[in-house]
Amino acid sequence: MDILKLHNITFSYNEDIIIENINLNLKKDERISIVGSSGCGKTTLLKIIAGIENNFLGTISSSKIAYMPQKDLLLPWRNIISNILLPIELNKGDLNKGKIKALNFLDKLNLMNYAYKFPNELSGGMKQRVSFLRTIITESDTLLLDEPFSALDAITKEDLQHWLLDIIKDLKKSMVFITHDINEAIFLSNRILVCKNKPMNQLIEFKVKKNITSTELKELKENILKIIREG
Ligand SMILES: Nc1ncnc2c1ncn2[C@@H]1O[C@H](COP(=O)(O)OP(=O)(O)O)[C@@H](O)[C@H]1O
Ligand SMILES: [Mg+2]
Numbered sequence: 001m002d003i004l005k006l007h008n009i010t011f012s013y014n015e016d017i018i019i020e021n022i023n024l025n026l027k028k029d030e031r032i033s034i035v036g037s038s039g040c041g042k043t044t045l046l047k048i049i050a051g052i053e054n055n056f057l058g059t060i061s062s063s064k065i066a067y068m069p070q071k072d073l074l075l076p077w078r079n080i081i082s083n084i085l086l087p088i089e090l091n092k093g094d095l096n097k098g099k100i101k102a103l104n105f106l107d108k109l110n111l112m113n114y115a116y117k118f119p120n121e122l123s124g125g126m127k128q129r130v131s132f133l134r135t136i137i138t139e140s141d142t143l144l145l146d147e148p149f150s151a152l153d154a155i156t157k158e159d160l161q162h163w164l165l166d167i168i169k170d171l172k173k174s175m176v177f178i179t180h181d182i183n184e185a186i187f188l189s190n191r192i193l194v195c196k197n198k199p200m201n202q203l204i205e206f207k208v209k210k211n212i213t214s215t216e217l218k219e220l221k222e223n224i225l226k227i228i229r230e231g
Contacts, residue, residue, distance in 0.1 A: 003028045003174050004049065004065075004142055009058035011048055018044050019056075020201040024144065024193065031168065031175040033185035034093045034203070036195025037228055043070055043199065048145050049176065066140035070147050070178075072131040074119040081106070081115045085136045091138070098137065105133050109167070125156040129163070136167075142174045149184065161187055163194045182224050186217065194224050196205075 004026040011019040016040045026032055034042050047048060047053040050067035074083045081102055088098035128148055130214065135143060142155045148164075149157045165188055168175055177184050181216060185192045186208055193203035204227050206220060 001028060002026065002061075003030075004176070005060070006049070006061045008058055011044060011053065011056040011062070013044075017199045019048070020199050022056075022200060022203060024203065026174055026176060028141070028174055029172055030191065030192045031177065032188045033177045033179055033189040034192060034193045034195065035179055035182060035185045035224065035228070036200070037198075037231065038180065040195040040198050040231070041200040042195065043146055045180055046146050050144055063142060064138075064140040065142045065144060066102065066135045066138055066145060068131060068135040068146040068148055070150075072135075072148070074127055075129060076119050079116050079118055080111075080130050083119065083130060084137055086134060087138050093138075094185075102133070102137060105137070109133070109163075112146060121124070124152055125160055125184075128152065129158060130208065132164070132167075136173070140173070142176065143168070144176050146178045149182070150179070150181070157184070162197040164188065182221055185224075186220065187211075192224065194227045196227050198231065208228075 002025045006024040009019055009022045009171060010017065022045065030071065034045065036042055044053065046067070048056050049062065050065060075086070081099065084102045085095060085098050087093060102119050103115065109129065114122060114126065122130065132148065149160050152160065161184060177188055189208055192206045192208060194206065196202050196204055206224060
């Protein structure tokens, strides 16, 4: 069953076509990555799915979605717990229930010591973990993540990739992940969609085998890279 389905999506900024006739589907518990060079329309596509850009042609059907933007800033004057509770506050949800949930998450993810700290007391990696918690605090089946680790150093990035995969599997969420890092896409996804052209008018699909051999991995990377370079 598709938990998200895009049919013939076309979108322009002013007169410029950014996305043309794109189809995409996501099944429950599936994780896909969209990779492609800068400016090919990845963020725009995610904003369309998130309902932030509405002026598109085509149809979208989806279950409940949570979106973490490319620059997801924590509010510096709020401590971590009240940053995480922000979406609940904005939706006028139950803050008491939300707080219990947020504290549970922080505890489960070994972040309890940070609950009452402020964003400027956290490292870049910690901030991204908190932003992610803020994204998953609302009920949702599908997470849309726009290059959440691109500003982090290599070691932190690798730690967070493992951290993310564990949580996503544990919470049984589906995911659309955007990155320009092919290794990251392969590690995190069941399927990779590569943006071939600008404007984005075709997504080339690669399946990631569960127990991929190093030879297959090398071949997969080369094939993806070739499409991005030719685009
Ligand atoms: N708000 C906007 N108004 C006009 N053009 C935009 C806007 N946002 C993005 N664009 C243009 O749309 C294209 C795709 O941008 P974007 O989706 O951010 O690409 P990516 O995330 O793949 O780097 C780029 O050419 C960019 O300049
Ligand atoms: Mg982008």
